Amino acid sequence: MIYVERVDYIRVPVTDIEQAKHFYGEVLGLEQNTKLRHDDWIEFEAGNVTLAVMTPHTHDYEFTPLPPGTIALRVADVAAAKAKLEAAGVQVNDMWDSGVCHGAGFRDPAGNPILLHHRYAPYEQSGSDPESFASTGHAPVSDTGATRQGSVG
Amino acid sequence: MITAQRVDFIAVPARNRALLAEFYEDTLGLERSPTSTESWIEFETGNVTLAIVEPRDAGVEFAPLPFGTIALRVPDVEAAKSKLTAAGVAFAGETWDSGVCNGAAFTDPDGNGIVIHHRYKPYLDGRSPDEQV
Numbered sequence: 001m002i003y004v005e006r007v008d009y010i011r012v013p014v015t016d017i018e019q020a021k022h023f024y025g026e027v028l029g030l031e032q033n034t035k036l037r038h039d040d041w042i043e044f045e046a047g048n049v050t051l052a053v054m055t056p057h058t059h060d061y062e063f064t065p066l067p068p069g070t071i072a073l074r075v076a077d078v079a080a081a082k083a084k085l086e087a088a089g090v091q092v093n094d095m096w097d098s099g100v101c102h103g104a105g106f107r108d109p110a111g112n113p114i115l116l117h118h119r120y121a122p123y124e125q126s127g128s129d130p131e132s133f134a135s136t137g138h139a140p141v142s143d144t145g146a147t148r149q150g151s152v153g
Numbered sequence: 154m155i156t157a158q159r160v161d162f163i164a165v166p167a168r169n170r171a172l173l174a175e176f177y178e179d180t181l182g183l184e185r186s187p188t189s190t191e192s193w194i195e196f197e198t199g200n201v202t203l204a205i206v207e208p209r210d211a212g213v214e215f216a217p218l219p220f221g222t223i224a225l226r227v228p229d230v231e232a233a234k235s236k237l238t239a240a241g242v243a244f245a246g247e248t249w250d251s252g253v254c255n256g257a258a259f260t261d262p263d264g265n266g267i268v269i270h271h272r273y274k275p276y277l278d279g280r281s282p283d284e285q286v
Contacts, residue, residue: 001182006199029154047159
């Protein structure tokens with residue numbers, strides 16, 4: 001067993017870095033990490049974890065998109081975020097309601113599926129408001145993640 | 154432009170959720186969320202939740218996370234690699250040194266691309282990467 005301290009980044013493979021820079025920065029509104037200076041590896045902070053947007057073809061392997069629903073982005077209102085993305089020309093799937101959360105999927109320009117996600121139901125065990133939990137949309141966890149910012153490497 | 158508050162979870166696809174969860178718990182040593190159920194198993198990593206999902210539940214064909222998708226921070230990449238190798242994990246290639254960090258790539262039992270990672274060089278603003286833990 002090893003000791004894992006945190007997740008430093010989630011790698012998001014793309015085929016066109018400039019197109020991805022616009023999408024993640026200007027359409028999804030994520031803050032770009034300015035501590036890095038690379039042409040083929042740029043990072044965006046998503047509150048608790050870093051998304052490393054990079055081009056596999058300049059890193060000696062072939063592009064394959066992430067599988068469906070890999071990244072669940074928390075938004076305040078899934079329907080509102082879906083409308084904004086659609087106004088920006090992004091095709092967003094129908095919103096679903098699991099009984100505890102809303103979700104709606106879309107794809108980035110490279111074809112990576114991303115989920116707009118918001119849990120609205122309190123957690124069963126604690127009765128707590130999901131807004132008070134930092135991490136997951138599905139189960140209560142420690143809120144220590146809220147103070148930890150993304151990281152580069 | 155939307156406002157994304159954070160990442161609620163990263164979905165890790167499994168062919169068999171219970172079997173893959175054993176690897177994340179017993180080999181990688183991650184903490185299983187106490188509210189995990191048979192149909193939704195989550196692990197905490199300190200900053201973001203990993204959810205072990207079976208794509209077939211949603212009628213989707215299984216496809217693993219591509220090479221190096223999840224970078225797990227460890228204190229010492231070589232030490233962690235030795236432990237994982239002893240546990241039967243096969244690494245893809247040698248440990249790399251990018252000039253700012255060390256990393257080593259492997260796949261979990263279902264083929265998902267994971268990296269063990271440690272940045273040793275301070276950031277451009279002089280901060281130590283270890284300050285963030």
